[in-house]
Amino acid sequence: MSTQSQKWQHPGGKLRELGPESLTDTELLAILISSGIKGKPAEKIADEIIANCGSFKGMANQPLQKSLKIKGLRDVKIIRIAATFEIARRL
Numbered sequence: 351m352s353t354q355s356q357k358w359q360h361p362g363g364k365l366r367e368l369g370p371e372s373l374t375d376t377e378l379l380a381i382l383i384s385s386g387i388k389g390k391p392a393e394k395i396a397d398e399i400i401a402n403c404g405s406f407k408g409m410a411n412q413p414l415q416k417s418l419k420i421k422g423l424r425d426v427k428i429i430r431i432a433a434t435f436e437i438a439r440r441l
């Protein structure tokens with residue numbers, strides 16, 4: 351099976367095989383979210399966040415409490431995302 355038609359169970363496999371630049375914003379965010387909840391995988395949660403905020407820049411400008419309204423996000427995942435944005439800002 352070629353890597354173009356490869357279907358990964360989680361975007362982490364795609365990142366490992368094709369590199370981070372090959373991932374969509376949703377896939378990158380899904381890696382940070384790590385696991386979803388019953389009936390709502392991490393990629394679906396990530397897609398909802400991106401849809402609500404418009405972009406990573408939109409996410410970075412939102413208060414953390416707004417993210418708690420998204421089913422499947424709780425403190426640990428929100429803190430992980432906020433820490434990632436802070437690391438990127440410091441770079």
